[in-house]
Amino acid sequence: MIVTVLLGLAAACLLGLGFVAQQHAAYTEPLGEMLHLHLLLDLVRKPLWLCGVATMVGGQVLGALALRRADVAQVEPLLATNLIFALAVAAAVYRERLGRCEWLGAVLVSGGVAMFLLAGQPHDGGVPGPVSVVWVAILATLMVAAVLVLVAVRVTLPTKAMLLAASAGMLYGIQDVLTRASLVTLEQAGRGPGALLTIWQPYTLLVIAVLGILLNQSAFDAAPLRISLPATTAAEPVIGIMLGVVILGERLRADPPALAGEVAGLIALVAGIVILGRSPYLAKSEQGAQRRPGRRRR
Template identity: 75%
Template sequence: MIVTVILGLAAAALLGVGFVAQQHAAYAEPLKDMLRVRLLLDLVRKPLWLSGIGAMICGQILGALALQRADVSRVEPLFATNLIFALAVAAAVYREPLGGREWLGAVLVSGGVAAFLVFGQPYGGRVPESVSVVWLAMILILVLAAGLVLAAVRVVLPAKAMLLAAAAGMLFGVQDVLTRDSLVRLSLPGHGPGALVVSWQPYTLFVIALLGILLNQSAFDAAPLRISLPAMTAAEPVIGIVLGVAILGERLRVDPIALAGEVAGLMAMVAGIIMLGRSPFLAKTEQGSYRRPDRR
């Protein structure tokens, strides 16, 4: 368990660093490129964005190692701490101490994660049948994410950023479950890389990851990090936990005391994410960027 926690927190740290670099680069892109592949094609020519993507990929690799050792419900809450690391990076870059809001937000996120793991004690997990009806839960999440994207087209920029970020977080939650499923299949007796190649999960994982990156970069293009990142950070663990239970058959304690602790932990985690997301340090990642004439 200790190794899993270390891997999960290291993954969150790299994700947080990567998101700060990505948003700083994406915010300077014209709004007309949102939700278009052209946005990614422009960003790949920016060294800062590439370094952010590199950090994110390294974080995802460590996250995959954590998911290989433990259930999604046990690992997902650890990923939610990426916002704390993003805040720390912003504070270090601008050489200003953290204030009371940042410390309280950090305590809420960290305490919420700890409470959920202590009270929930996630366990179990299995590989579902490829054609099992439980995969309909994943399809439902993808439909809901698509609905958020369609709604984002018709709203003002701050709401657009939050909706796109939430949709990206939902896709990243699906990605985490597919990663866990693929790794478990790979470890089964009689299974190996060959069996994984002929299954649909790895290919779906790749498509979901690309769509998630396009959505989160579009959110970063639309608004500062304080608006876009909290929605994504909150959506990913919630969706990952829900799908881990629905698809992979993971279990949480459901007695009254445990259930109350789990709910309180998740509520504290989300409240802390929102509080940290409003930190003025994260707002400073937009300084040095500029608004193109079409940014309105």
């Protein structure tokens, strides 16, 4: 369990760093490129964005290693601490001390993770259920994410950023579950990594990952990190845990005290993420940004 926690926290650290770098790059793109693949084509020419993606991929690899050792419900809350690392890096870069709100957010996120794990004690995750059940769960999640995107098209920029970020987080949650499903399937079958090419999960995972990146970069393009990142960080673990239960048969303790602890832990986790997302340190990422021609004023 200690190794899993270390892998999860290291993954969260790299994910937080990667998100900060990506948002710095994406925020300078024209608003008209949101939700268009041309946004990604522009960003791939920016070294900072590529470094951010590489760092994020490194975090995802560590997250996959953690998922190989533990259930999704055990790993997801650890990955949700990525915002703490993003906050710490921003504070270090700008040489400013963390205030009361930042400490409160950090305590809520860390305490929420610990409370959920101690109360729920997730266990017994196995191979994915019937393909029909898996696809119904995935398609239902994608439909909810699509609704958020459709609503985002018609609202103001801050709300648009939060909705797009939430939809990206939902896709990242699917991605985490498919990663765990692929690893468990291969392990149960006693097959090597090359067998990933023979099962459907990795191909679906690739499509989901690209869509998630597009939605996340569109959210980063729409608003500063303090608005666009918390929704992603909150949605990913919630969706990942839910799908882990439905698709992989993971179990959480269901007695009243455990349920109360699980709910309280998730509420604290989300509340901490929101508080950290409002930190003025994360807002610094928008200061001094050079706007490309044609970009509207925020």
